[in-house]
Structures are given as C-alpha cells and as structure tokens.
Amino acid sequence: xxxxxxxxxxxxxxxxxxxxxxxxxxxxxxxxxxxxxxxxxxxxxxxxxxxxxxxxxxxxxxxxxxxxxxxxxxxxxxxxxxxxxxxxxxxxxxxxxxxxxxxxxxxxxxxxxxxxxxxxxxxxxxxxxxxxxxxxxxxxxxxxxxxxxxxxxxxxxxxxxxxxxxxxxxxxxxxxxxxxxxxxxxxxxxxxxxxxxxxxxxxxxxxxxxxxxxxxxxxxxxxxxxxxxxxxxxxxxxxxxxxxxxxxxxxxxxxxxxxxxxxxxxxxxxxxxxxxxxxxxxxxxxxxxxxxxxxxxxxxxxxxxxxxxxxxxxxxxxxxxxxxxxxxxxxxxxxxxxxxxxxxxxxxxxxxxxxxxxxxxxxxxxxxxxxxxxxxxxxxxxxxxxxxxxxxxxxxxxxxxxxxxxxxxxxxxxxxxxxxxxxxxxxxxxxxxxxxxxxxxxxxxxxxxxxxxxxxxxxxxxxxxxxxxxxxxxxxxxxxxxxxxxxxxxxxxxxxxxxxxxxxxxxxxxxxxxxxxxxxxxxxxxxxxxxxxxxxxxxxxxxxxxxxxxxxxxxxxxxxxxxxxxxxxxxxxxxxxxxxxxxxxxxxxxxxxxxxxxxxxxxxxxxxxxxxxxxxxxxxxxxxxxxxxxxxxxxxxxxxxxxxxxxxxxxxxxxxxxxxxxxxxxxxxxxxxxxxxxxxxxxxxxxxxxxxxxxxxxxxxxxxxxxxxxxxxxxxxxxxxxxxxxxxxxxxxxxxxxxxxxxxxxxxxxxxxxxxxxxxxxxxxxxxxxxxxxxxxxxxxxxxxxxxxxxxxxxxxx
Amino acid sequence: xxxxxxxxxxxxxxxxxxxxxxxxxxxxxxxxxxxxxxxxxxxxxxxxxxxxxxxxxxxxxxxxxxxxxxxxxxxxxxxxxxxxxxxxxxxxxxxxxxxxxxxxxxxxxxxxxxxxxxxxxxxxxxxxxxxxxxxxxxxxxxxxxxxxxxxxxxxxxxxxxxxxxxxxxxxxxxxxxxxxxxxxxxxxxxxxxxxxx
Ligand code: FES
Ligand code: FES
Numbered sequence: 001x002x003x004x005x006x007x008x009x010x011x012x013x014x015x016x017x018x019x020x021x022x023x024x025x026x027x028x029x030x031x032x033x034x035x036x037x038x039x040x041x042x043x044x045x046x047x048x049x050x051x052x053x054x055x056x057x058x059x060x061x062x063x064x065x066x067x068x069x070x071x072x073x074x075x076x077x078x079x080x081x082x083x084x085x086x087x088x089x090x091x092x093x094x095x096x097x098x099x100x101x102x103x104x105x106x107x108x109x110x111x112x113x114x115x116x117x118x119x120x121x122x123x124x125x126x127x128x129x130x131x132x133x134x135x136x137x138x139x140x141x142x143x144x145x146x147x148x149x150x151x152x153x154x155x156x157x158x159x160x161x162x163x164x165x166x167x168x169x170x171x172x173x174x175x176x177x178x179x180x181x182x183x184x185x186x187x188x189x190x191x192x193x194x195x196x197x198x199x200x201x202x203x204x205x206x207x208x209x210x211x212x213x214x215x216x217x218x219x220x221x222x223x224x225x226x227x228x229x230x231x232x233x234x235x236x237x238x239x240x241x242x243x244x245x246x247x248x249x250x251x252x253x254x255x256x257x258x259x260x261x262x263x264x265x266x267x268x269x270x271x272x273x274x275x276x277x278x279x280x281x282x283x284x285x286x287x288x289x290x291x292x293x294x295x296x297x298x299x300x301x302x303x304x305x306x307x308x309x310x311x312x313x314x315x316x317x318x319x320x321x322x323x324x325x326x327x328x329x330x331x332x333x334x335x336x337x338x339x340x341x342x343x344x345x346x347x348x349x350x351x352x353x354x355x356x357x358x359x360x361x362x363x364x365x366x367x368x369x370x371x372x373x374x375x376x377x378x379x380x381x382x383x384x385x386x387x388x389x390x391x392x393x394x395x396x397x398x399x400x401x402x403x404x405x406x407x408x409x410x411x412x413x414x415x416x417x418x419x420x421x422x423x424x425x426x427x428x429x430x431x432x433x434x435x436x437x438x439x440x441x442x443x444x445x446x447x448x449x450x451x452x453x454x455x456x457x458x459x460x461x462x463x464x465x466x467x468x469x470x471x472x473x474x475x476x477x478x479x480x481x482x483x484x485x486x487x488x489x490x491x492x493x494x495x496x497x498x499x500x501x502x503x504x505x506x507x508x509x510x511x512x513x514x515x516x517x518x519x520x521x522x523x524x525x526x527x528x529x530x531x532x533x534x535x536x537x538x539x540x541x542x543x544x545x546x547x548x549x550x551x552x553x554x555x556x557x558x559x560x561x562x563x564x565x566x567x568x569x570x571x572x573x574x575x576x577x578x579x580x581x582x583x584x585x586x587x588x589x590x591x592x593x594x595x596x597x598x599x600x601x602x603x604x605x606x607x608x609x610x611x612x613x614x615x616x617x618x619x620x621x622x623x624x625x626x627x628x629x630x631x632x633x634x635x636x637x638x639x640x641x642x643x644x645x646x647x648x649x650x651x652x653x654x655x656x657x658x659x660x661x662x663x664x665x666x667x668x669x670x671x672x673x674x675x676x677x678x679x680x681x682x683x684x685x686x687x688x689x690x691x692x693x694x695x696x697x698x699x700x701x702x703x704x705x706x707x708x709x710x711x712x713x714x715x716x717x718x719x720x721x722x723x724x725x726x727x728x729x730x731x732x733x734x735x736x737x738x739x740x741x742x743x744x745x746x747x748x749x750x751x752x753x754x755x756x757x758x759x760x761x762x763x764x765x766x767x768x769x770x771x772x773x774x775x776x777x778x779x780x781x782x783x784x785x786x787x788x789x790x791x792x793x794x795x796x797x798x
Numbered sequence: 799x800x801x802x803x804x805x806x807x808x809x810x811x812x813x814x815x816x817x818x819x820x821x822x823x824x825x826x827x828x829x830x831x832x833x834x835x836x837x838x839x840x841x842x843x844x845x846x847x848x849x850x851x852x853x854x855x856x857x858x859x860x861x862x863x864x865x866x867x868x869x870x871x872x873x874x875x876x877x878x879x880x881x882x883x884x885x886x887x888x889x890x891x892x893x894x895x896x897x898x899x900x901x902x903x904x905x906x907x908x909x910x911x912x913x914x915x916x917x918x919x920x921x922x923x924x925x926x927x928x929x930x931x932x933x934x935x936x937x938x939x940x941x942x943x944x945x946x947x948x949x950x951x952x953x954x955x956x957x958x959x960x961x962x963x964x965x966x967x968x969x970x971x972x973x974x975x976x977x978x979x980x981x982x983x984x985x986x987x988x989x990x991x992x993x994x995x
Contacts, residue, residue, distance in 0.1 A: 011909055016898035018917030019924065021851020021891040021906040028850035060813045116845075118836065119815060194855040194863055194918040194952050245853070245918025246952050279856040377880070490916030490953050678912050686915060711948065713860035719948040721956040750955075764881030 004501035005509055006741075007117030007759040009678040013495045013509075014488075017758040023243040026198035026215045026276065031201060032270035034063055036262060037120035039110035039127050040285060042412050042704020045139065045150070045352040046131035048100055048311050051110060055126030059116035062123045064269060066261070068099045068109075074229045075264055079257065083324030087162035090154035090359050090736050092352070094320045094459040096257045102131075103150060103319035104355050105271060105706055106284025113273055124208050136354040136532050140293045143351035150352035154710045156348040158323045159317050160350040166303035166334055166405035167215075167220045167343030172308030176299025182282065184294040184774040186318070186368050186755060188700035189693065190287065192718060193489070195245020196277030197286060199259050201266035202289060207421040208237040212263055214793035215244050217252040218527030219517045220485055222639050225255035226263045227732055241517030247489035248690070249360035250287050253323050285712035287702055289327060289361035291316040292368045304391035308343040311335060311372065315350045318357040330365030333406045333414055335375045338421040338457050338644055339395040340402070353705045360529060361750045362690055370458040371773065374756035377457075382717040386457055388436060388760070389425055403435065409530070416571035419459070419644045425667050427730050428455070432648040432666040440650075447499045449609045450655050452765025455648045456753030461640035462671075462745025463535025463738075469524050470537065470544035472501065473630030474552070476594075476603050478572055480505060480512045482544075484523020484537040491533050491683070491747060497541050500741070504525075504545035505552075506569030507586065512540075524634070531643065531745025539635035540738045547631040555629070557594045590629040591775065595620035643744035645669040645690075647753045649725075651761040658781035660696060660762060662725040670732035680746050681729055688752020689724045694751070695758035695774050697719055697723065807834075820881045824849065825893030833899075835881050840864045842880035843890060851891040851921045852984045855950065862949030865922040866890050891921035894928050903973060904928050907966035915953035923949050927963050937966055942967075 053065045068076065078611050098109045110127050114120035122785070135148035137157060146156040173179055197438040198212040210232060216222050216239070223239040226232070232661060244251065248366040265273045277286070297310040315328040331348040381391040402416040429435065437453045444451045470485045471685070483503050488494065500511040505512075508793040515521050516537075517528075526536075549569065556574040557564035560582055568577050575583035591607045606612075614620070621627055650664040667684055674680045697717035710716045737743030759770040762780065768787045786792040817832045818846045836874060840857075843849045845867070847854045851909065857862035867889035891920040894904035901909065904924050908985050914920045923946060930937070930945040942963035943956070951959065 012912065013915075014917070016901055016905075016916060018914060019850070019891075019901055019920055020896050020898050020906045021921055022896070023917050024852070024900055025850075025918065026856070027852070028844070031845070032850065060808050060810060060815065096901060115814070159814045192951065194861060194916070195853070221893060243918075246916040249902050279858065314809070404952065466836040490914075493914070644946075682915060682954060682958060685957050686953045687955075689955030690952070712858055714858065718950055718952070720950060721943050721960065724956050726957055727955060 001445050004500045006675055007673065008499065008676065010495055010499055010676055012492050013498060014676040016494065025195055025245055026200050028244060029201040029213055030272050032273045033274040034113050034115060034269070035117040035120050036111055036113050036265065036273060036275040037117060037124045037688045038108045039048045039112070039124045039129065040281070041098065041105055041107045042673065043102060043133060044105050044136035045134040046102050047134065048098060048109065048129060049132055052128040052639055053110065054602040055128065056112055056123035056341055056668060059114065059119055059123040061125065062112060064113040064265060064329055065123070066111045066265070068095060068096065068097045069655045071096055075260060077336060079255065079322055080225065082322055083158070085325050085329070087160040087325050087473065088321065089161055090151065090159055091609060092151045092159070093319055093322050094257065095552045096195060096260045105708060106281070106356060108257050108285065110672055111265070112381055112507070113265055117276070124656040130429035137703055138353055138355060138706045140291065140351060140701050143316065143353045144314055150354055151476050154352050154640050157352045158349055159352050161320045163333065164406050165345045169308035169310045169343045173297055173299030177285055179297065179299045180383055182296040182376060182379055183771060184296065184372060184375055186207055186290055186292050186371055186712070187774060188288045188291040189361065189364040189698040190289065191248035191250035193246025193248055193250065196279065196282040197251060197256060197258065198276045199262040200274045201262040202268050202270065203266040203274045205270050210263055210267060212239045212259065214239060214259055215251060216254060217247045217487055217489065217529055218254055218488055219519050219525055220523065220525040221254045222420050223519045226260065226718055229255070229260050230267060234580025238519050239485040240520070244487065244489040247528065248362045249289070249364060249529065251489070251752055252527055253287055253359040267729055271465040279688065279713065280711050284356060284708055285715065287357050287359040287372045288318065289358050290368060291332065294372050296372060298376050298380065300380050302384065304384050304394045306339065306341055306380070306384055306395055308745065309341050311346040315348055316353050316355070316358060317350045318353055318355050320357050323359040325447055327360055327365040328333065329409050331369045332460065333408050334366045336404055337370060338397055338419070338459050340397045340437055355702055362687065363748045364520045364530065366458065366748065366752045367691070367694065370456055370753045371756045371759070372537065373752065374456045375560065375759060375771070378760050382797065385797065388766040389429060392785050393422065393425060395417055398550055398656055401622060405768060408461055409638060410640055415463060416459060416642045417640060417738050419642060419670060419731060420734050421644065423722065424644065424646045424670060427732065428646045428666060428668040431728060431730050432650070432664065433670065434648065448655070450653060450765050451650060452761040453648065453650050454757045454759065454764055455646065456756035456760060457646045458753045459644040460531060460745070460749055460752060462531035463637060464530050464532055464640045464645050465637050466526060466539045467523055467634045467636035468526060468536035469632055469634040470541035471522050471546045471630070471632040472541065472544045473592045473628060474548065474586055476590045478511055478585060478590070480507055481515070482541055482712070482749050483510060483515045483518070483521035484541060485517065485522040486528045486533055486537055486538065489528065492676065492679045492753060493537065494535060496534060496679060497537060498779070499675055500538055500542050501545045505549055506544055507572040511572060521627050531747040531749065533747065535641060535739060535745050536635060538675065539741055540633060542741055543635055544631060544633040548723055549635050551593065551631060552586060552589045555727055556589045559592055593629040639738070641738045641744045643671045643746065644751060645753070647757045649757045649761045651758065651765055653762060653765045653780065655724070658777040660777060660780060662692065664728065665725045666728045667750065668730045668732065670734050671749065672735050672742050672744040673733050674731065675743065676780065677731070684729055684745050684750040685727050688754060689719055690728050691751040691754020692724055693719045697774060699774055763795065768792055769795065772779060818881060818889065821884050822888060823886065824888045824903060825890060833880060835879065837880045839875040839878040839880045839883060840917055843875060849890050849892050853921055854919065854920050859925060859949035862921040862926065863919050865949065866924045867929055870929060870932065872926045889925070891924050894924060903969035904931070904966040907962040907969055911952060911958045911962040911965050913958040919949060919951040923951070923959055927966060931967055931970060935970065937963060940966060
C-alpha cells in the first residue's frame, strides 16, 4: 500500500527549481519587452491643472506617453468597487491614471513606455505636472474631524459606517458589577512582499488575443477585469500567474491601475510591454493596512465573566475604497475571539485619508480584532487581580457549533464549527511554562533584569467561498496533471495539493504535477486570500480526484470484466482487490478511456477500433461519459471554518534604554488535520515574523502633509534574522465538520495575535498599560517618563 | 533603476542610449556586452545575460536579494555598475548550482530545512551562505543567524534558514570529510522535512 501522503512532512516539490535560480517571476519573463515607468504624484492632495509631456518626447527610445486623456472607453471609468456592501455610504475609487486630481502621494498620473526602464524613467522625470494644492487629510483624527475632506462626495470623510449588534450589550454593561473603558490605537504596516507587483502584457495581433502575466493573487479576477475594461471577449484574454515573490494580501486587490494600463498599451502598441514595480513605488502606490483607533466598554463580574462588550472603532481606509469594507468587517466580526459573549455591539466608521489605499494584509483586520479583545481581557484580569489565563478560560466557547449572530465577509453568519480552546490553553501554558514564570521573573529581577509574559488568543474564519475548482487529467503516460485556479505565492500548493491527489488516486506523488493561477488551465477561480488555499483548492482537488478515480475504475472494470467496486488503485496500478494478477496500469486506463481511430504510438494502438473485442451494441463512448481520463469538480462551502490559536511570549525590556527583546515565543495552533506539518510550521514562523515586525518595528511614517517619510527598506524597519525569535510550536488538530478533508486555513494565523501578545508582555514587564502598537524603545521610554511623572497610570495588579 | 539625464547619456542621432563594451566574467564564462555605463550589475546579469536567478527586492542595497559573489565575497549587485567589475570573477546562484536535479549542498540544505517559501529572497541567501561557509565551515547556530542577518526574507521568519545554514555546513563536511555536527544547533541533522517515502 502506498504510504498516505496527507500528514507527511513531504519536502517541497517547488524547491529544486527555486533554489537553483530556475524560478520564473514576472520580471524574469519577456526578454526584450518595452518597459513602463509612471509619473506619480509627489503631493497628497491636489488638483491637476496641466501636464506637459513635451520633455519626455526628446528622450530616445520613448514609445508612448499616456495621461488620463489617452484612456478610451471603459478604461477611462473609475476603477471597480470590488466588494459592494450595504455599509458603504460613499464608494470612491481611483482611475487607471489620475483624472483631474490626486489623492495620495504615489498616485499614477502618466505612463511612459520606452525601450527599457532606464529610458522610461528618464522620460518620466522630464514630465512637468502643475498642481493646485488642497489640504491633505492625514491620520484618523483629522479624517474624523472632517474639517478638510478627501472627496467632496464623502461628507465627514466617511466611506462606510456599520453597526452590528447581538443581545443587549449597553444594557448588560449598565447592570454589570464592574465596567472598564479602554482607548486603543494600532498603526499602519504593509504586506511588503520581497517581490513587488509586476505585469507583462502581450497582444497577439494575429488572433486578437491578450496574454498577461501578473504577480497577482487572483488571475481569474485580473482576467475578468481586463476583458471588461478593454472590451474584449473573455476567451481572448488569458492571465497567468508565474512564480510570485510573496503576496500577503497586497496582490489580491485588482485590477491594479498598472494591470489595465499595461494590457491596454500592449494592445494599442502591439508590442510586449512590462512593468516591474520598484520598492519606492510599492511603498507609495500599493496598499497598506492595520491603522485603527478603538474604544471599548466592557462590563464583567467578580470572576471576570464578561457581561457585555460595546466597541466603536475608526478605520483608516486611505484615499480610495476598491476593496470595500473587508478589513473593518473582519475586525468587527473577529473581536469575539474564542469567547462566548452573547451581548456584543460594534460600530465602525471607515474613513478616507490622503494616504495609500488600505486593502487586506495578512490577517486582514483580524490582528486589530485580537488586539482589541486581548487588551480588554488583560485589563479585566488586571482590574480583578486575577491570572490572565483564568479570566480568558472563564469566557471560552465550549459548545460547537457556536453561532455568533454576525454576518461575516462571505455574507454568511459566523458559526464556530469546531475547536478546543481549553486544551489549546493547557498546551500553551505548558509550552511557555506559564505557572513557573513568577519564579523566573524573581530570578531575573534579582539580576537587575526586567521581563514580562504576554498572551494572545484568537479565532480566524478561514476557507471562505464562494468556491474553488480542480481539474485532473491522467495522461497516457500515467502522468497526473492537476490544475486549480487560485495562485501561489510560496504556500507550497504544488506539494500539498499533489499530496491530496496522490492519496486519492493511489499514485506515487512523483507522477503528480500541479498548476495554479493559469486561466488557460482553469478559468473558474476566486483567488488566494483569507487562509483559503488549502481548504478550498485542497477539497476541490480531493473531490476531483475521487471523480477521476471512479472513472478509472469504471474503464478498467470494463476492460478487466470485473465490478469496479472490486478494484483498487495502488502505486498507479488498478488491480482487483485480493487478486493482484488481474491488473492494469493507470496509464493503460487512460489509453482505453479515449477510443482512437489513429495509432500514433504503441500504447495508442490498444485504444484503436480493431484492438480488441467490443460491444457492438453500444457506442464507443458511453452515454453520459466523456473521452479521456479527466474531470473537474468544485468545492463550495456553506460557510467559513474557524481555525484558532493562542500565543505567548516572554520579553525583556532594558531598564536603561527601553530596548525590547523577545526571549521566547510560543505558538499553539489548531488548523485541523495538517496536510503537511512542515509547511504549516513554515506558515506560522513567517506569520509570527510579520507580526513581530508589526508589533515592534514597522510603521508607515506619514507627516501631516501626507508624505511617507520612510518609503524604503532603510527606514521602514522590516525585521532581519536578528529581530525574529526562535518560534516554539505545538499543534492541535480539531477537524472541521464542514469539508471532506476536515481542514482549516493556516496562512494568516501566525500574524493575528502578535501585537496583542507583545503588548501584553511589555505591559507585564513594565507595570503600566500599553495601549498603542507598535511600540518602539523611544515610545516605551517616553511612557516610562510619563508614568514616573504620574501622567500614565500603573497596572493595578489586583 | 538609476536615472541619469547627464549630457552625453544619449546618442541622439542613433536614437538610443550611448553604450560601451563591457567584459564580464560570470560563473567562469566571459561575456562581452555593449551596455550603457549606468547599467546596474543586477540588470546586466538578469536582462543582458538572462541569469534571472539574481533577484531585485529593493534596489537600494538593503534586502540582499541581489547578492552575488565578487571574487568570492558577497556584494549587492544592485549597488554596482556592471562596467566597474570587468576582470573580476562574478558568481551568481546559477554558478553555485543551476541544475534542479543536482542542487549544491547549500541549495539542498534549503530544500531539506524548508528554508524558503516564495523563493524570491533565496538566491541572495544562498550566495551569502556559500561565502560564509567558505570562511566558517563549522558555525554555531548563533553564528549562522548572524551570518544571514543582512538579508531580508518576508516569508519564512528566518528560523528554517538558520537551520539550513547548519545543515549546509553538515552536507559540505559530509561531502568532504566527516566531522562533528553543528555546535548547539538543534535543527541540524534533523531537517524540517524528512525523506520522501
Ligand atoms: S535589491 Fe540589492 S539589496 Fe535589495
Ligand atoms: S522565501 Fe519569500 S521572501 Fe524569503
């Protein structure tokens, strides 16, 4: 029997290519293509009075210079609002190239296409744009204040406003034994993949078709947008996502202006054109996330059981709203975490500012939710003088399914399908040594060191619909080709999906190859976001493999003259159970599944019309059957499945310099059965590292005029190896009842609670509340100063 | 990209940028190119020589994705004009190993340790580690971490890359002579991924 692949630490099948320089990312393709550069606004808020492109035309090798005026038809319309939602009051999106006004530094105004990027940039630098300045709205306070407006059509700078309510939170708080109020603040960070965005577009004038390679998280989405905006039949557009150097959310927004602009340019110029985003462009014209101001009112009893939770928050969505309210909606629907809180009210405002747009970044609103809830739990525990884990445990959900009464980002009610939060907490406490920490702290203090222990818990809705599909064909060589539509940015889909298919089909994994994100192979797909790849495509290829297996058994059964129910497939051989002599390789089944007239090789001969006895009363292809050993199927879930996890960290803060060091970082994670634990751990490591960046180092430093002051890797402090601790992991595998494989998503989990955990640990070390993240040594130093001056409260510590 | 509007940049009559002959020795092979003086080494490698294994993550010398070896020493090819390294020996990730069927020890160590996800940063790490192990063939886990702390990776959290450094040292030693394992490195020897069944 072939070893079951599911659950094994299979080495990644994509690696040999990638480690030897044989990866193919967008900028590695299109040798000799023309290249684009963009003139981008240096101002946060201005009207465009005039654009003088004449200087650019003197640069040799310049092929085209486009402004808004050059966009024709639907290309000139505002970019789509991808995710309509009733909460949206004033949907404003940008244009492919700025029309009349700019709303953030970095907004594209002119596209220059030249023989190479150097020349395109030369030309771009010679273009003069005349502006009339307007007041820039920067930061949530300024947006909320509403004195200056980003868009006239959005009074109060309000893009969206939503209230969600279950039970009677205000009433329960009013009658609660204790009430606390918290004001919390979390700043901007960004996905910041090592590869920026990139587009390569090629127009085939011979058949009037467009082929675009894009570093995207959704090739089907980009394809549909290109066809719509360029007015092309869908079957004349293909989008291929080659190797992608990381996504983390920023590449799910689409169509990016550059995707449409390059597609259009390729068509008009009838040349291959390419744009490779540089790092500065990525900082000022892609997307950011995270910034929110939060206000919490919580009522609770003497044991820390929460009676009611009433939340307001203000979310900075940047200059435009192409991705709707997904981020704040994820915040509002994930605040409850692993806790049973029947009386909950949340109200949020999503606000325009003259800064880079905000679209999902790993966690997509959930880190803010965990931050809010976990800061609240710590405050309640501190107020009561109780252990922080005890207060959490007091509120855990213990019965599943657990409906929370809130409509999630997929339009369905959130229902926690499974989980075991008590066991998670037990495991976490054991892993970090929670109960021994007091001793450790005493020893550290005796040595003049200051240490703190922090905790953060979360749940994550994963694997949202509407669907993903799989297509599998078994070639006459026995090679198994699997395609799914969503794209890969390093999640090991080529390995884990092959594991699933190899198991179901009973073939060696070496025979299976997986293609992702290529609309030529699979035209129906949603995309890679929301920790859905394994759940959605995993189950889709599993279901597809089942169908193909049934077909293989039927074909083999006919040929071997046995009941298909008596057949099994082992190591790529279809054989009669208990009679290994009656068998045929899958390769031969594939041959037989496609009746032939022509024998082009020896194997094909077996499928030709005179090759064996036939039932002449029946057609060669049975009714309801199709030639070829192939099929496709789709997985479409009723609702999202909830993964969960708990993290703990021990930090040390320097008594002199306020430097913050993470000494230990522990993760207990439950994403159901793991297809490949090595890959899951990798996802957790990477997620935590991004969380650490967001908790201690990364922020988007905007000045009041809307200039991003740290738009480079010199100044935006992404963690290097020296800043990321070794991560200790333990797993629970509580299966989901919602999908055939029982799996839950894992991609974002590592990132979600980290700011909460680090805030908790720093607070514990320092003895005063931490309410604003990320926190840097100067900020901690300043808090200490204020605390010493009596301007910042102490923890009660009971 | 660098932008240079200095007079003389263009050959206006020919309608193109002025170029100059540049001889580059890359992975042991000499190439003769005709390229502008401002052509970055990273661009020359990637676009003129088609050695796209060298990646560009920032173009301002911080991320290390573009790291190549110049006479055996790691350098950031995005900070160097191609024309300035004539006569020097340049090694890219392809020079360390370009055959997926036969990866070099450092490359194999990355596979064994699940030290990459998207793979974009990986060539820069591999070149860096290759040079590091040449100087320190038996690093501790702390030294391994230190050695990679000038390169950015957004995917892995570095932990498995540290393991890969130790694993690579082990594989290199095994290929040469058998000595003791990587001191203080728990990941060493037991890679994150076990052998495929
Ligand atoms: S691309 Fe050279 S250091 Fe980042
Ligand atoms: S593996 Fe993606 S950046 Fe390192």
